[in-house]
Amino acid sequence: RKEVEQDPGPFNVPEGATVAFNCTYSNSASQSFFxxxxxxxxxxxxxxxxxxxxxxxxxxxxxxxxxxxxxxLLIRDSKLSDSATYLCVVKGGSYIPTFxxxxxxxxxx
Amino acid sequence: xxxxxxSPKYLFRKEGQNVTLSxxxxxxxxxxxxxxxxxxxxxxxxxYSQIVNDFQKGDIAEGxxxxxxxxxxxxxxxxxxxxxPTAFYLCASSKRxxxxxxxxxxxxxxxxxxxxx
Numbered sequence: 001r002k003e004v005e006q007d008p009g010p011f012n013v014p015e016g017a018t019v020a021f022n023c024t025y026s027n028s029a030s031q032s033f034f035x036x037x038x039x040x041x042x043x044x045x046x047x048x049x050x051x052x053x054x055x056x057x058x059x060x061x062x063x064x065x066x067x068x069x070x071x072x073l074l075i076r077d078s079k080l081s082d083s084a085t086y087l088c089v090v091k092g093g094s095y096i097p098t099f100x101x102x103x104x105x106x107x108x109x
Numbered sequence: 110x111x112x113x114x115x116s117p118k119y120l121f122r123k124e125g126q127n128v129t130l131s132x133x134x135x136x137x138x139x140x141x142x143x144x145x146x147x148x149x150x151x152x153x154x155x156x157y158s159q160i161v162n163d164f165q166k167g168d169i170a171e172g173x174x175x176x177x178x179x180x181x182x183x184x185x186x187x188x189x190x191x192x193x194p195t196a197f198y199l200c201a202s203s204k205r206x207x208x209x210x211x212x213x214x215x216x217x218x219x220x221x222x223x224x225x226x
Binding site for chain 1: 153167197199203216218222
């Protein structure tokens with residue numbers, strides 16, 4: 001089993017839709033969790049950290065489920081500019097970040 | 110402005126040549142990382158360093174070498190022993206993890222795209 005798994009997609013949604021991605025991790029000792037956004041041929045950029053209590057930033061909501069070992073990202077009211085690849089990042093006890101393969105999102109008019 | 114600078118942005122190499130990719134940060138971060146990304150794939154860890162003069166192999170270190178003589182700098186050498194070096198190389202840095210809520214997000218450079226001719 002891979003350490004961090006994501007559905008590669010693509011998720012193809014219309015503008016205004018709500019879309020959710022999940023990411024599962026295998027190391028129960030994982031300490032920190034993040035969602036990054038990567039545009040085509042660019043470097044990843046931090047979208048949001050994921051806190052145990054869940055957190056929201058505008059249209060984006062991130063949640064952590066330690067019992068089932070997954071994190072989620074919910075995007076409401078999708079915009080064309082949300083089209084990108086969303087990378088799940090997990091840091092274990094050694095604090096070395098491990099990336100998922102990424103989930104591709106395409107928002108169409 | 111603080112950030113991470115990678116150079117060169119594009120690099121072409123003939124088979125059998127070593128090349129060195131530069132990574133410099135002025136964020137005063139202790140930890141630095143090198144990742145490789147192939148088309149349609151996630152990021153794979155090549156090497157990382159959590160402190161000056163110390164570094165560790167990641168998942169795909171074979172054919173690569175690094176040094177960490179200064180806190181700000183973490184150059185990566187792609188040697189001729191790397192069988193398939195054409196890829197997008199990303200350097201990142203982070204604060205050392207601590208007791209804070211946000212434990213060391215990564216900051217990336219713009220990447221170096223290496224093509225072997």
